[in-house]
Amino acid sequence: MADTSIDYREDVASGSLAGDVRDYIALLKPRVMSLVVFSGLAGLLVAPGEIHPLLAAVAVLCIAVGSGAAGAINMWYDRDIDAVMSRTQDRPIPAGRVDASEALSFGIALSAGSVMLMGVAVNWVAAALLGGAILFYVFIYTMWLKRSTPQNIVIGGAAGAFPPMIGWAAVTGDVSVASVVLFALIFFWTPPHFWALALYRCGDYAKAGVPMLPVVAGDRETKKQMLIYTVLLLPLGLAPWYLGVAGWIYGLTALAMGLVFLAAAIAVWFDDSDKSAKRMFGFSIFYLFVLFAMLIADRVNGPWM
Incomplete structure (x- = not known):
């Protein structure tokens, strides 16, 4: 009988093993997403004015998906340091359960989809804020600040602060x-x-x-x-x-x-x-x-x- 464990190890080493649903959910950083969604929901509920419950649900869904998409792209870019740190070594990409290019494609598709859906279904102010938060997290924090300055968390923290503003704008159409x-x-x-x-x-x-x-x-x-x-x-x-x-x-x-x-x-x-x-x-x-x-x-x- 062939030693399938050897094939599995080779797949993991090459990064060619397709991840299951749980691995793709892990790419979305669900624990981080939960706080993002909760703060976005709070912004939506405390905003003056009314919004149809269905549109409110769509807005919260877009915030969740946009947050997860940014997390997936972050994991793609940080796969080298994630492999070194004990806290992150078992993430899907460094562990070899999801291919890096697939994670990137996954993140980009979800980013674009969440922003477009927010704009078409809710309003374009909320969509612009959502798109800005994703871009800030990916390009300003992940690709620039995180590896270049000890103030990475101070400035980069702006990305995680957007959700209440997005929820508010979903109702009011303004900031x-x-x-x-x-x-x-x-x-x-x-x-x-x-x-x-x-x-x-x-x-x-x-x-x-x-x-x-x-x-x-x-x-x-x-x-x-x-x-x-x-x-x-x-x-x-x-x-x-x-x-x-x-x-x-x-x-x-x-x-x-x-x-x-x-x-x-x-x-x-x-x-x-x-x-x-x-x-x-x-x-x-x-x-x-x-x-x-x-x-x-x-x-x-x-x-x-």
């Missing part, structure tokens, strides 16, 4: 101060979120040659920058309340969550181990989820909030 505030909320949240991860994954980034802030400037400077951004984030989290986009329950929740986030950053500052950084990274995801969940709850419950 307003309130939607820019939602953008800014994610923009200023991104650095402390990712630097917390980078602190305890510093060796991985150094091995791959990615100039994350802990690699280039050291832990102390990274912790200082995390603290600064967390301080700035505290009043920014209250801005939807100031602007009348959300009610007082949201405001109290945002204040409480912001203070806990700040306490987490202070704990990281005084902790020489990785424990506080890991806790802050986990809490940062919960923090953003709670704020956008409260925005949605405020919209759904109206005067009660």
Whole structure:
């Protein structure tokens, strides 16, 4: 009987083995997509005006597909460093389960399709924002900033901050101060979120040659920058309340969550181990989820909030 394991290893080594459905789903970075979709949905729900439920579903679908498409192209471009880093070695391309050219084609097709569908079915302002977010993530962050500057996360974080603006524009057809505030909320949240991860994954980034802030400037400077951004984030989290986009329950929740986030950053500052950084990274995801969940709850419950 022929040794099929040898053939399988050869296929993996050559990158010719076609991936199954799960591998193509993995290319879309579903965990990242879930937060992107949730923030986009929040922007859509809190925007003034009305949108047909079917069009709202199409808009959210386009945000999800566009986010996943950008993730697939990111995995195509970063396949060399993904193969080096222990956190990413089992991704479909470096593991040999999906051919790199197929991943690129997959990402481009989904990008174009999501933008066109958003434009035709919803409006072209939302489509332009979606297209801009994809292009920014692929060309500005992935291909330029990520490998060239320790500020990669700061500037590149703009790509992940677009979804609430896209959701807002899907309803209103424009960009307003309130939607820019939602953008800014994610923009200023991104650095402390990712630097917390980078602190305890510093060796991985150094091995791959990615100039994350802990690699280039050291832990102390990274912790200082995390603290600064967390301080700035505290009043920014209250801005939807100031602007009348959300009610007082949201405001109290945002204040409480912001203070806990700040306490987490202070704990990281005084902790020489990785424990506080890991806790802050986990809490940062919960923090953003709670704020956008409260925005949605405020919209759904109206005067009660």
